Amino acid sequence: MKPKANHVAFPVARVVVMMAFLSSLFLVPAHLAFAAPESKKSPEVAKTSVVDQTEARIKELQTGLKITDAQGKLWENLTQVMRENAKEMEAMIKNRADVKTMNAVQRMQFHIQMIETHLNQAKKFLPPFEELYASMSDEQKKDADTLFHKGIMRKHGKHGKHAKK
Numbered sequence: 001m002k003p004k005a006n007h008v009a010f011p012v013a014r015v016v017v018m019m020a021f022l023s024s025l026f027l028v029p030a031h032l033a034f035a036a037p038e039s040k041k042s043p044e045v046a047k048t049s050v051v052d053q054t055e056a057r058i059k060e061l062q063t064g065l066k067i068t069d070a071q072g073k074l075w076e077n078l079t080q081v082m083r084e085n086a087k088e089m090e091a092m093i094k095n096r097a098d099v100k101t102m103n104a105v106q107r108m109q110f111h112i113q114m115i116e117t118h119l120n121q122a123k124k125f126l127p128p129f130e131e132l133y134a135s136m137s138d139e140q141k142k143d144a145d146t147l148f149h150k151g152i153m154r155k156h157g158k159h160g161k162h163a164k165k
Contacts, residue, residue: 050093054086064147065140074132081128085121092117 058079067075096110133144 050090051083051086054082058082061147064143065136066143071132071135074128074135077128078125078132081125085124088121089117 062075092113099107102110133141136144
């Protein structure tokens, strides 16, 4: 019995797609600040701790959002989560193995751990942020939308440059 073309083509196509996906993961240059050796990091990145960056972000948000006295408790709840998240991330970064001695698998595992930590932290951040956002005036919400758009874009490279222009 002669095999049909699709019985051969489908498995071959699956392998090709899978190989393309895997190669994109490992061959695309990574721009991960935490994966770069300390000597290649900019002086700003190397000297500024996650906790310090978070404190600066808290001040920026408090000023930009014009938090009222009535929103004080909600703001405190949110900043507490932000500070806890920063301490957790800083401890994780300090406790990791030296990047110079990591092999490719260890770096990928560390990258996954960082992503999972960010996801869990975002999940903790969202409920107090939703409460605060719900208490905001329309003007504050507009400011929050702008600040969070710029903050997210700034953290993710090129787009932040466009947002600042």
